[in-house]
Amino acid sequence: MNTTSSNPTDDFSQCHVSIIENFKELRELGKTEITDPVQPEVQATAKKLLNFYHEVVLNHHHEEEQELFNIVMDCASPGQELVQASQMVERLTEEHRHLEKEWKKIEGDIKKLSKGKFTQLDEAASVAMAEHYLLHAKYEESFFLPLSAEILKNTDLESLGLSLHTRHNMHKTPCYI
Numbered sequence: 001m002n003t004t005s006s007n008p009t010d011d012f013s014q015c016h017v018s019i020i021e022n023f024k025e026l027r028e029l030g031k032t033e034i035t036d037p038v039q040p041e042v043q044a045t046a047k048k049l050l051n052f053y054h055e056v057v058l059n060h061h062h063e064e065e066q067e068l069f070n071i072v073m074d075c076a077s078p079g080q081e082l083v084q085a086s087q088m089v090e091r092l093t094e095e096h097r098h099l100e101k102e103w104k105k106i107e108g109d110i111k112k113l114s115k116g117k118f119t120q121l122d123e124a125a126s127v128a129m130a131e132h133y134l135l136h137a138k139y140e141e142s143f144f145l146p147l148s149a150e151i152l153k154n155t156d157l158e159s160l161g162l163s164l165h166t167r168h169n170m171h172k173t174p175c176y177i
Contacts, residue, residue, distance in 0.1 A: 016137045019060065022052045023133040030126030036118035046113035053103060061096045069093070072148045075155050085151065088144045095136045102129040 029045050069089045076082040106126045112119040 016141060018052075019057060020134060020137055022049060022056075023130045023137075025049060027127050027130035027134075030121055030123045030130065032121075034113070034118070034120060038113055038116045038118050042113055043116045046110050050107070050110050050114050053107075057103075058100075061100070065093060065096065068148065072151050076151050081151065085147060088147065092136070092140065092144060095132075095139075099129065099133055099136060102132060105129075 025045055026049055029042065029049070032042060034042055069092070072085050073082070073089060076085040102125070106122060106129060109119045109121045113121065
């Protein structure tokens with residue numbers, strides 16, 4: 001029997017596992033010598049990354065900003081805890097916008113590669129974007145999520161956990177009226 005309680009912030013942390021794996025793949029794709037015709041593995045990786053970015057990364061940013069960040073700010077104690085949480089939320093939100101801009105710089109090439117069309121992916125831009133995202137995820141894991149767990153530990157957060165679990169498992173949730 002599992003006696004550890006589940007923390008709603010674990011859903012965000014678990015999402016980072018696949019985000020980290022995919023951005024490591026982007027970093028490797030950026031370093032890959034692409035040939036004409038486009039190698040099938042390059043096309044498959046580009047297609048996977050394109051779908052992943054739009055289906056997971058953007059949704060993850062939205063969920064953090066609309067759900068987790070707001071709850072953490074609402075529950076933080078006035079004073080140092082609130083100041084620290086506020087600074088982290090501001091930093092992470094700015095990083096989301098910056099990372100989204102970096103993605104836009106390489107998205108056109110990723111789209112072409114995902115369709116098997118030859119193009120030279122900008123190595124510097126794709127590797128930098130991947131590295132920046134990996135640093136962003138590490139900061140969240142190392143600093144923001146532990147602070148969030150501490151802030152939220154004495155609150156009733158079943159609704160946040162249920163909301164996140166339902167959204168992440170929508171295709172598994174039976175629907176009936």
